[in-house]
Amino acid sequence: MDKTPHVVVRELTHVYDVSGVSLIALDKVDLEVARGSFLSVIGPSGAGKTTLLKVLGGLIDHTSGTVEIDGTAPEGARRRNRIGFVFQDPALLPWRTVTDNVALPLEIANGQGHGPDTVEGHLRAVGLAAFGSYYPHQLSGGMKQRAAFARALASAPALLLLDEPLGSLDEITRTHMRFELLRLWEGTGRTVVLVTHSVPEAVMMSDEVAVMSSGPGRILRNIPIEMPRPRDDAMEGSSIFAEHVLKVRESLALEGHRGPTATGAGSPA
Amino acid sequence: MTRSPRSTRTEARLGSIIRPAAGRLLLPALVLGLIVTIWEVWTRLADVPVYIVPAPSAVGSRLLGEPAFFAGHAASTLSVAIGGWALGSAVAILYAAIMSQSQLLERALYPLALLVKVVPVLVWAVLFVVWFGFGPTPKVLIAALITFFPVLVNTLAGLRAANAEYLDLFRSLNASRAQVFWKLRAPGSLPYLFAAFRIAIPLAVIGAFVAEYFTGDRGIGSIISVAHSNLDMPTVFSAVLVLAIMGIALTALTSYLERRILFWHDSFR
Numbered sequence A: 001m002d003k004t005p006h007v008v009v010r011e012l013t014h015v016y017d018v019s020g021v022s023l024i025a026l027d028k029v030d031l032e033v034a035r036g037s038f039l040s041v042i043g044p045s046g047a048g049k050t051t052l053l054k055v056l057g058g059l060i061d062h063t064s065g066t067v068e069i070d071g072t073a074p075e076g077a078r079r080r081n082r083i084g085f086v087f088q089d090p091a092l093l094p095w096r097t098v099t100d101n102v103a104l105p106l107e108i109a110n111g112q113g114h115g116p117d118t119v120e121g122h123l124r125a126v127g128l129a130a131f132g133s134y135y136p137h138q139l140s141g142g143m144k145q146r147a148a149f150a151r152a153l154a155s156a157p158a159l160l161l162l163d164e165p166l167g168s169l170d171e172i173t174r175t176h177m178r179f180e181l182l183r184l185w186e187g188t189g190r191t192v193v194l195v196t197h198s199v200p201e202a203v204m205m206s207d208e209v210a211v212m213s214s215g216p217g218r219i220l221r222n223i224p225i226e227m228p229r230p231r232d233d234a235m236e237g238s239s240i241f242a243e244h245v246l247k248v249r250e251s252l253a254l255e256g257h258r259g260p261t262a263t264g265a266g267s268p269a
Numbered sequence B: 001m002t003r004s005p006r007s008t009r010t011e012a013r014l015g016s017i018i019r020p021a022a023g024r025l026l027l028p029a030l031v032l033g034l035i036v037t038i039w040e041v042w043t044r045l046a047d048v049p050v051y052i053v054p055a056p057s058a059v060g061s062r063l064l065g066e067p068a069f070f071a072g073h074a075a076s077t078l079s080v081a082i083g084g085w086a087l088g089s090a091v092a093i094l095y096a097a098i099m100s101q102s103q104l105l106e107r108a109l110y111p112l113a114l115l116v117k118v119v120p121v122l123v124w125a126v127l128f129v130v131w132f133g134f135g136p137t138p139k140v141l142i143a144a145l146i147t148f149f150p151v152l153v154n155t156l157a158g159l160r161a162a163n164a165e166y167l168d169l170f171r172s173l174n175a176s177r178a179q180v181f182w183k184l185r186a187p188g189s190l191p192y193l194f195a196a197f198r199i200a201i202p203l204a205v206i207g208a209f210v211a212e213y214f215t216g217d218r219g220i221g222s223i224i225s226v227a228h229s230n231l232d233m234p235t236v237f238s239a240v241l242v243l244a245i246m247g248i249a250l251t252a253l254t255s256y257l258e259r260r261i262l263f264w265h266d267s268f269r
Helices: A049-056 A074-079 A098-109 A114-127 A139-154 A171-185 A197-203 A231-239 A241-260 B005-045 B058-064 B069-097 B101-120 B121-132 B138-162 B162-171 B177-188 B190-215 B218-230 B233-261
Strands: A007-018 A021-033 A037-042 A064-069 A084-085 A160-164 A190-196 A210-214 A220-225
Touching: A007 A049, A021 A049, A021 A190, A021 A220, A037 A084, A037 A197, A049 A064, A049 A160, A049 A190, A064 A074, A084 A139, A084 B162, A098 A114, A098 B177, A114 A139, A139 A171, A160 B101, A171 A197, A190 A197, A197 A241, A210 A241, A210 B058, A220 A241, A241 B121, B005 B058, B058 B069, B058 B101, B058 B218, B058 B233, B069 B101, B069 B138, B069 B190, B069 B233, B101 B138, B121 B138, B121 B190, B138 B177, B138 B190, B162 B177, B177 B190, B190 B218, B218 B233
Parallel strands: A037 A190, A037 A210, A084 A160, A160 A190
Antiparallel strands: A007 A021, A007 A064, A210 A220
16 A cells, blocks of 8 residues: 555644634644554644644645645545545434435435445444434434444545544443444545544544644644554553553643643734 | 334324323313303393494304305415415525525625515505506415515525534535535525414415405405495404414414424424
8 A cells, every 4th residue: 555644734824813813723733644544633622623624624725834635635635525524513414314314425426316225335334224214313322423424434535534523422322432433444444533532532543643732733742552453442451551541641731731822813802 | 322213203293192182272272162152141241232242153153154155255365375475485485595695695685675575565555456456466466575574584594504514514525506505505494484484374364364355356355344344243253263263274284284394303303
């Protein structure tokens, strides 16, 4: 497989204009994501994690710096349907059945028709094969989020961008779904960038954890996670897991002690 | 996590049939029965002249004495009301769809809609009679005019209401403007549209009635107009009763259709 990184970010800066005041969301962020690897971005609220993800996905234009997905701009990668998104809110259309929701990317890409077989395969992969004719309001939170994953996988994207996809689930479902997600991803060769607030989640799932600071958003450290794959829940008690969790927590604590600094905003309100 | 939504749904459905049958129908029927009884006793004891307030029994015998007469005129009013509602809604939905395309279009077209709204209905009634004579056309137009504005305002709000997550999703899937409109905004505006119908349908009946009262030789409005000048109060009251039944039936039908079509919406779970 290709050795060039899938995602290359250089000196990415993004400035929001909030009613005349400039807010620096991302300040000279450098990031590389190897092809087929799983990277988590962790950091306090307001560190620009979601902004970073939206820039990678070509949903917003960044202010300066370069962002390349497969050597092209994110906008172009998005247009070739190379990017799949899962948000914290499952964002299933309530008037569509689970099957029709999962079929949405195919429908949008090829006009009307979609192969029911492909959709069924994705539903089976996320354990919703029996629920294709259900409507979102008939599903639990975890099932909804699985449907959202099936939908993201339906367009066969090379890059998956996950914005706290497990954030709205209860702790038990959440822990369980980490491993479900890993099973879905393993062996697909897809690159994943996950934004999360949970240190154990980031460590358990990733090949690398990027720790961000807030105000303005910067990447403080990249911590490689040297744990074997496939990962399973037995590893949660292992010392190697505990060491990595500690390492990430220390980096985050470092950020905490720094305290909130001047945001670099244009003028104090 | 794999609760079975089907069984909970069946229970909920059974409950929603049994309980409202007792609560929603029995209680109002009792109240109505009480009022009618007091009214009957009062007119008899106080010897109220029939040309001031007729006893319920007098109204009943008038209504049942010539059911075809009332039914025929009711059909006329109903067709004007429904025709007007359909026409007014169709134009309003189209107008809202055009306005929703850009701020510029909204700014350009909204004042015109407002102008139609602020001119008193009676002025339009006079103009329509001058332009279209005394046939059904001016009556349908008046009912349409009354329907137009609430449907317009609500449809526009509905088309604009798509939340940020859905818009991000559609953007990430490279949806075209037309796809965003037909697959997201249009179905999302349906709850708003039905809210408008709940207001507009009774208004269309009133519009039809007013039009018939002033210009008609047919319909409930014309019956009341003629009976009123003859001090024929049993006929006036019978006509009012028919109008009320019509309004209630149409409102119930709207609610029923709303429940069937918007089963996925928050308000019906």
